[in-house]
Amino acid sequence: MGTTRRRGKWLAAEAIMIVIALIFLVPFYFLLVNSVKSFGDILTNAAGWPKSFLWGNYAEAWKLTAFPKVFWNSLVVAVVSNVLLALISSMAAYRMVRRDTRFNRLLFGAFVAAMVIPFQSIMIPLVKVVSTIGLMDSRTGLIICYLGFGAPLSVFLFHGFVKTVPKEIEEAGRVDGCSTYGIFFRIVLPLMQPMVVTVIILNALWIWNDYLMPYLILQNPDLQTIPIATYSFFGQFTKQWDLALPALVLGITPIVIFFLLMQKYIIEGISQGSVKG
Amino acid sequence: MKSKKTSQLLQQLVFVGPSALVFLVIVIFPFLLGVYYSFTNWNGVSRHAGWVGLRNYVHIFSADPQFLHSFWFTVKFTVLGVVLTNILGFGLAYLLTRPLFTRNALRTVFFVPHVIGGLLLGFIWQFIFVKGFAALGQSTGFSFFNLPWLGTDSTAFWAIVIVFVWQNAGYLMVIYISSLNNVPKNLIEAAQIDGASKGQVLRKVMVPLVMPAVTVCLFLAISWSFKLFDLNLSLTKGGPFKATESVALNIYNEAFNISRFGMGSAKAIIFFIIVAIISIIQVRATKSREVEI
Numbered sequence: 001m002g003t004t005r006r007r008g009k010w011l012a013a014e015a016i017m018i019v020i021a022l023i024f025l026v027p028f029y030f031l032l033v034n035s036v037k038s039f040g041d042i043l044t045n046a047a048g049w050p051k052s053f054l055w056g057n058y059a060e061a062w063k064l065t066a067f068p069k070v071f072w073n074s075l076v077v078a079v080v081s082n083v084l085l086a087l088i089s090s091m092a093a094y095r096m097v098r099r100d101t102r103f104n105r106l107l108f109g110a111f112v113a114a115m116v117i118p119f120q121s122i123m124i125p126l127v128k129v130v131s132t133i134g135l136m137d138s139r140t141g142l143i144i145c146y147l148g149f150g151a152p153l154s155v156f157l158f159h160g161f162v163k164t165v166p167k168e169i170e171e172a173g174r175v176d177g178c179s180t181y182g183i184f185f186r187i188v189l190p191l192m193q194p195m196v197v198t199v200i201i202l203n204a205l206w207i208w209n210d211y212l213m214p215y216l217i218l219q220n221p222d223l224q225t226i227p228i229a230t231y232s233f234f235g236q237f238t239k240q241w242d243l244a245l246p247a248l249v250l251g252i253t254p255i256v257i258f259f260l261l262m263q264k265y266i267i268e269g270i271s272q273g274s275v276k277g
Numbered sequence: 278m279k280s281k282k283t284s285q286l287l288q289q290l291v292f293v294g295p296s297a298l299v300f301l302v303i304v305i306f307p308f309l310l311g312v313y314y315s316f317t318n319w320n321g322v323s324r325h326a327g328w329v330g331l332r333n334y335v336h337i338f339s340a341d342p343q344f345l346h347s348f349w350f351t352v353k354f355t356v357l358g359v360v361l362t363n364i365l366g367f368g369l370a371y372l373l374t375r376p377l378f379t380r381n382a383l384r385t386v387f388f389v390p391h392v393i394g395g396l397l398l399g400f401i402w403q404f405i406f407v408k409g410f411a412a413l414g415q416s417t418g419f420s421f422f423n424l425p426w427l428g429t430d431s432t433a434f435w436a437i438v439i440v441f442v443w444q445n446a447g448y449l450m451v452i453y454i455s456s457l458n459n460v461p462k463n464l465i466e467a468a469q470i471d472g473a474s475k476g477q478v479l480r481k482v483m484v485p486l487v488m489p490a491v492t493v494c495l496f497l498a499i500s501w502s503f504k505l506f507d508l509n510l511s512l513t514k515g516g517p518f519k520a521t522e523s524v525a526l527n528i529y530n531e532a533f534n535i536s537r538f539g540m541g542s543a544k545a546i547i548f549f550i551i552v553a554i555i556s557i558i559q560v561r562a563t564k565s566r567e568v569e570i
Contacts, residue, residue, distance in 0.1 A: 014377045020369070021386040024443065030409040031401050047412035088295040095292035099285075107297060114304050116556045118504050120525045121549040124321075124532045124542050125310035126303065133302070148303020151296045180288055209394025211507050212529075227396045231511070234400055241404060248401055252393045259392040263385060266392075270448065271455035 035245040042241050054242070061246035064237075069222070070229040071254060077139060077214070077225060078207045081146040086199050089151055090192060093158030094184055108159065114152040119212060122149075127216050135217075142217045146207055154199050161195040162188070194272060201262070201269040208255055226251050308549075314542035321538040333543035343519060344544060347527040351503060354438065354523070358502035361442045363494055366449030371479075373450070374457045384454070387447035395444065399511025402440045403427065406512075430520035433513050437521060440508060445501060449494045456490030457483065496559055503552060524548050 034042050036053045045051070061067070096104040126145070127136075135141025165188055173183045189196070211227040218224065224232070230251050237243050259266060315333055319326035337344050369387055373380055390398065406426035414422030426432050460483055468482050484491075506525040509515065515522030515530070522530070528548060532541030 010376055013372050013375060014379060017369075017372055017377060017383050018379065021383050024386050024390070027390075027401055027405055027409075027443070030405050034404070034408075042408065045412070046408040047416055088299070091292040092296035095289065099289070104293065107293065110305070111300065114300070114308075116553045117304060117308060117549060118525065118552050120504070120506065120528045121545040121552075122304060122307040122311055123529075124538050124545060125307040125314060128321075129302065129307050129310065144299055145303050147295075148299035151300045152304070155296060181291075184292075205392060209396070209507075211394065211396040211510075216533075227394055227507075230397055230400065234511075241408065244400070245404065248397055251397050252401075255392050255394075256389065259389060260385070267384070267388070267451055270451050 031245060031249060034241065035249050037242065039240070039242040042245075057242050057246040058250070061243050061250060064243065065229055065233050065247050065250065067250050070224050070226050073139075073223055074208060074225040074254075077142055077146070078204055081143045081150070081207050082200050082203050084143070085147050085150045085154055085203055086196055088147065089154035089199070090158045090189065090196065091184065092151075093155050094162050094188055096155075097159060097162040108155070111152045111155045115156060119149065123212065123216060130217060137217070137219045137223070139218075139223060142214055145213055145217060146203075149213070150203055150206070154203065157199055157202075158192065158195055161192055165191050194268075197265050198269040198272045201266050204258075205255075226254075311542045311545055314539050315546045316543075317539040318537075319539045319542075320536050321532065322536070326539065329539065333540050334547070336540070337543060337547065343522070344524075344527055346519070347522045347524050350434070350521060351505065351524045354434070354441075354505060355499060355502040357438050358441045358445075358505075359495060359498040361438065362445045362449055362498050363491075365442060365446040366494065367453050369446065369450040370453030370457055373454055384447075384450070387450055389447070390444045391448045393444075395507030396511045398440060398444055399508045402436070403512055406436055427513055428517060430517065433517060433521045437505070437509060437512060440512060441502060441505070444508070445498065449498065452490050452494055452497075453487065456487040460486045492560070496556070499555060499559060500552075503555065 030046070033048075033050060034046060036055060036057055037045070037050045038052070038054055041051050096108050130136050130141050130145065135144060169187055169191070170183050173187045178186065209227060211231065214223075214225045215228050215231070218228070221232075230247065233247055234244060314326065316328060316330060317326035318329050318333075369383075373384055377383065393401075410422040410424075410426055413419070424432050426436050464482055464486070465478055468478050473481065504525055505523040506529070509521065509523045509526050510529075513521045515526050524544075525548070528541055528544045531544055532538050
């Protein structure tokens with residue numbers, strides 16, 4: 001008796017949760033269903049099922065947004081920035097923990113303090129600095145900006161993790177004739193793998209979706225990433241929902257697929273990052 | 278002896294050098310330069326930036342009602358955004374740590390809005406507020422859906438709140454889930470044996486033990502909502518008539534739309550100081566309420 005009542009109670013909770021989940025999904029329903037309607041159908045019948053499925057909307061949006069190109073641009077920037085950021089920040093954090101000099105302590109303090117600086121607080125002079133060093137309108141410039149602005153949080157996360165790596169293992173490696181570089185790349189970095197995953201996931205979501213940085217650094221349309229291409233597409237085709245909606249579906253598809261494939265790591269990575277942060 | 282010293286220096290350069298260099302060039306130097314610009318009337322183009330002392334700051338506080346409006350808008354938005362995302366995130370997490378069959382699927386659904394960037398979400402929801410809600414209003418007759426969502430000051434404000442909560446509650450939920458799962462079972466059982474009710478277990482045992490997660494979630498939500506930008510830009514563009522312009526968007530417009538880089542820099546510095554003060558207060562206040570097992 002007691003157990004059935006208990007199960008009944010959780011069933012009620014489950015039903016409520018499923019209803020909330022359906023409400024959460026409503027925006028995606030609107031987006032998908034209307035993306036294959038004709039313009040007239042969208043205006044008169046935005047909530048209903050399409051009268052006919054116009055897959056041509058997608059072909060048109062694919063062409064007009066130059067989707068393969070902007071997807072490639074986003075991918076290159078996100079992957080290169082991520083790999084380099086994880087590499088340089090893990091190296092810096094390792095060194096700062098193991099060589100606790102006054103300089104390193106000061107530098108780490110600066111990294112921690114800089115975590116609170118909002119991007120809008122440095123964006124105006126940043127544009128000036130980037131153009132002075134000749135990296136305006138280049139992918140390299142954008143990537144360097146991500147490395148610099150991403151370094152504080154990444155260094156901070158690695159710094160907390162290096163402390164949990166036992167020194168004894170490193171000493172064993174040294175006795176076996178490993179150099180400092182060998183110890184880092186062969187012993188420490190593999191041991192830090194959970195934090196590497198966390199850092200890469202947090203930075204990947206940020207960089208992939210970031211709008212303002214590439215908007216300020218890049219002008220060449222051939223270098224546009226997905227968010228800036230979407231923004232300028234919307235400026236051009238305001239209220240042309242039969243083109244705008246399929247373009248939005250294309251825009252969100254890569255990151256949603258990435259999430260569904262990597263879900264386990266993403267959820268773990270966020271839990272990890274927050275416990276340490 | 279000397280070679281050991283040089284090898285240490287080389288290691289310092291190799292390990293710390295790259296991060297330190299990009300950090301100095303991309304964050305520290307622009308930040309200091311921004312402090313300097315905030316005392317000038319630089320327009321972003323001319324070579325010369327004229328020194329104006331504190332005039333920009335005086336102007337902002339005495340003759341720029343739009344900035345003060347943006348500030349209050351951002352504060353109101355932050356309060357509501359932080360409270361609602363945390364309540365919903367914690368509620369979802371609490372139920373998802375119960376024995377539900379569809380637990381994993383539900384978690385996926387609640388989290389997925391977060392992986393999509395604010396800019397694209399704003400455009401998606403623009404369609405929903407303008408066309409989707411109108412259609413729902415026609416078929417259901419609920420007046421809620423027939424409001425001019427992006428057309429008036431207060432409904433546009435709530436529109437941004439709704440999308441923000443929808444986007445971020447799932448992320449906080451994930452943090453709360455991992456924290457709730459870490460609450461030792463024997464503590465809960467001990468409380469139940471001592472005769473604590475469900476509500477008492479929640480309030481007296483679980484909540485104190487998840488305080489570290491609350492710290493993190495409050496911190497994240499404050500930081501996201503106070504720096505609201507992408508979603509604001511794509512959903513309302515600050516409209517109608519700048520009623521929903523966040524501080525970040527106001528700074529952006531000041532600098533890149535009307536080319537007052539000096540004034541924009543002064544606003545950026547004020548923005549930084551406020552964010553820094555909030556962060557310090559917030560971390561101090563919640564750290565003191567945490568408990569150790």
